[in-house]
Amino acid sequence: MAATHTDKTFENDLRALREKLLAMGARVEEQIALSVRALTERDTALPARVKASDREVNVLEIEVDDLCRKILALRQPAASDLRFITTALKIVVDLERIGDLAVNIAERAADLNEAPPLKQYQDTPRLAEMAQQQVRRALDAFVAGDTAKAEDVLRGDDHLDDLFVKIFNELLTYMMEDSRNIRRANALLSIAKHLERIGDHAVNLAEMVIYMVRGTDIRHARSRGLEWVE
Numbered sequence: 001m002a003a004t005h006t007d008k009t010f011e012n013d014l015r016a017l018r019e020k021l022l023a024m025g026a027r028v029e030e031q032i033a034l035s036v037r038a039l040t041e042r043d044t045a046l047p048a049r050v051k052a053s054d055r056e057v058n059v060l061e062i063e064v065d066d067l068c069r070k071i072l073a074l075r076q077p078a079a080s081d082l083r084f085i086t087t088a089l090k091i092v093v094d095l096e097r098i099g100d101l102a103v104n105i106a107e108r109a110a111d112l113n114e115a116p117p118l119k120q121y122q123d124t125p126r127l128a129e130m131a132q133q134q135v136r137r138a139l140d141a142f143v144a145g146d147t148a149k150a151e152d153v154l155r156g157d158d159h160l161d162d163l164f165v166k167i168f169n170e171l172l173t174y175m176m177e178d179s180r181n182i183r184r185a186n187a188l189l190s191i192a193k194h195l196e197r198i199g200d201h202a203v204n205l206a207e208m209v210i211y212m213v214r215g216t217d218i219r220h221a222r223s224r225g226l227e228w229v230e
Contacts, residue, residue: 118185135202
């Protein structure tokens with residue numbers, strides 16, 4: 001992260017920015033956990049909590065945007081501070097979208113809870129836990145300014161994708177075996193896809209951490225013939 005500044009007001013602004021980003025990250029992690037609990041525990045009250053938390057995430061997004069604009073306008077940061085602030089502006093977009101995906105999961109869970117469960121939900125909670133861990137690791141990498149942790153997130157995405165494919169194939173089998181399973185299996189498939197997308201957003205966060213620390217943009221690295229690991 002950036003070094004301590006002699007300008008205490010500037011340092012306080014940067015600290016406040018980090019704290020708001022971490023608060024937003026904690027909220028979206030909680031949203032993921034609650035949305036999957038709504039499914040596995042068949043708890044009809046939890047989707048409302050997820051939606052309420054999403055409003056808090058949206059407020060934090062606006063606060064982070066406003067604080068970044070204030071710092072850019074008044075402090076004219078350079079070098080690593082500028083990369084930190086521009087990274088923060090991008091990170092909040094991914095965090096807000098993760099929150100939206102958690103709301104979608106909660107809404108699907110609420111619908112599923114009105115019908116008998118299709119199967120024991122074993123792999124879906126595992127997928128949710130992996131997605132949550134990916135988000136947490138990416139945020140840890142951001143706080144520490146640690147590119148090695150960020151690269152662990154990039155590598156971990158393959159494991160999450162593999163589990164998603166396993167769930168997809170299982171649900172496809174359920175649909176083929178009995179047409180009465182199609183509606184519920186399709187809803188579970190949507191939940192799994194949302195969790196897989198959360199993993200993709202965690203990868204975005206990790207890529208931005210690498211940019212923030214190294215000044216190297218590794219997005220779409222393979223498409224540009226680049227290696228993302230130094």
